[in-house]
Amino acid sequence: xxxxxxxxxxxxxxxxxxxxxxxxxxxxxxxxxxxx
Amino acid sequence: xxxxxxxxxxxxxxxxxxxxxxxxxxxxxxxxxxxxxxxxxxxxxxxxxxxxxxxxxxxxxxxxxxxxxxxxxxxxxxxxxxxxxxxxxxxxxxxxxxxxxxxxxxxxxxxxxxxxxxxxxxxxxxxxxxxxxxxxxxxxxxxxxxxxxxxxxxxxxxxxxxxxxxxxxxxxxxxxxxxxxxxxxxxxxxxxxxxxxxxxxxxxxxxxxxxxxxxxxxxxxxxxxxxxxxxxxxxxx
Numbered sequence: 001x002x003x004x005x006x007x008x009x010x011x012x013x014x015x016x017x018x019x020x021x022x023x024x025x026x027x028x029x030x031x032x033x034x035x036x
Numbered sequence: 037x038x039x040x041x042x043x044x045x046x047x048x049x050x051x052x053x054x055x056x057x058x059x060x061x062x063x064x065x066x067x068x069x070x071x072x073x074x075x076x077x078x079x080x081x082x083x084x085x086x087x088x089x090x091x092x093x094x095x096x097x098x099x100x101x102x103x104x105x106x107x108x109x110x111x112x113x114x115x116x117x118x119x120x121x122x123x124x125x126x127x128x129x130x131x132x133x134x135x136x137x138x139x140x141x142x143x144x145x146x147x148x149x150x151x152x153x154x155x156x157x158x159x160x161x162x163x164x165x166x167x168x169x170x171x172x173x174x175x176x177x178x179x180x181x182x183x184x185x186x187x188x189x190x191x192x193x194x195x196x197x198x199x200x201x202x203x204x205x206x207x208x209x210x211x212x213x214x215x216x217x218x219x220x221x222x223x224x225x226x227x228x229x230x231x232x233x234x235x236x237x238x239x240x241x242x243x244x245x246x247x248x249x250x251x252x253x254x255x256x257x258x259x260x261x262x263x264x265x266x267x268x269x270x271x272x273x
Contacts (some may be wrong), residue, residue, distance in 0.1 A: 001115065004087045005146045011066075011094050011141050015249060018137045022256040029263040033270070 057259075060252035067245035074238040088152045093238050095145040097246035098138050099167075103204075103205050104133030105250060106174065113198030116191050125191035126265065128198055129181060130257040132174050134250060139171045154218065162211040163219040166204055173201040 075093035082089035112128035115121070146164065147157035158164065164181045184190035212221045223230045225240075231239075 003148045003152050004076075004090055007091045007094065007145050008072070010144055010148070011098070014141050014144070015253075018134075019253060019256065022260060024255065025260050026256065026263065029260060029267060030067065032267050033263065 046145070056089045057252065057255045060248055060255060064245065064248040064252050065242065067248055071238070071241050071245045074097075074241055079234050079238040080232065082191050085153055088149050088183070091149040092146055093242045093248075095142060095149060096239060097242040098141040098145065100243060101246045101250045102138035102142060102170075103137050103209075104247075105131045105138060105254075106170070106202055106205055108254075109135065109174075109177075109198045110202035113195035116195040117199075122187065122191060122192075122265070125195070126258060126261045128195065129178070130254055132177050132198065133257055134253045136171065136178065137253070138246075138250070139167070139174065142167060143171060159218050161218040163208060163213040163217055166208045166211050167218060170201075170204045173204060177201060 071093065077089050079090065079093070081087065108131040109128045110130065112124045115124035116128060146167075150159070151157050177194055180197060181190050181194050184193055211217060212219055224236070229236055
């Protein structure tokens with residue numbers, strides 16, 4: 001049961017972390033673009 | 037001259053707009069919520085493996101979508117070599133990075149299932165080994181790109197690796213047939229399904245949810261790539 005819970009927490013954390021990284025990177029690239 | 041995200045999107049019709057991105061995001065959230073309910077509550081418990089079998093509903097779709105991501109890399113890499121158009125390279129690298137994330141999820145969820153079932157986290161079984169090699173191949177693909185500064189050469193070199201690296205995908209798929217392995221074999225084959233209908237339906241919902249997730253992440257990554265290209269061009273002007 002513990003392994004099931006760990007898996008169902010770990011995998012969403014991986015995918016959400018990557019999505020957040022992409023969104024932050026997007027903001028950073030847009031900022032660089034504006035600042036020239 | 038500075039470009040807005042809309043101008044960047046217009047340069048390549050393959051880059052999804054922000055509205056399409058939101059649609060994939062909403063579809064991902066809704067389908068994932070349905071999947072969680074089906075996988076953890078609705079689907080019956082496996083009589084042999086018990087609760088850990090439910091890991092299957094997120095492990096298998098993650099693996100299938102990783103294969104899809106690397107197939108996209110393979111097709112885009114061929115297009116790079118044939119056309120020399122940079123937009124194919126943008127699509128290839130975006131799909132490769134997303135594919136590495138999905139493969140990482142597979143390599144984490146697999147051992148978490150294996151420990152209660154096999155008694156060990158890892159075995160150098162043919163499918164596990166070839167999956168680990170797949171992860172290394174596409175990490176190398178991403179690393180290679182940072183060592184080649186010229187965009188045209190970088191696109192060509194990584195296209196070759198994107199094509200050759202895909203050879204590992206059929207090896208992973210057929211490994212349970214070609215070699216005696218610890219990893220479970222096929223549960224769904226043409227004309228033969230080794231699971232109750234409710235488990236198959238849960239797996240299919242998982243596949244749909246992870247496809248939406250792939251499209252969402254790929255769109256975000258591709259937009260970033262186009263923005264990065266625009267910034268690099270601006271730096272050169």
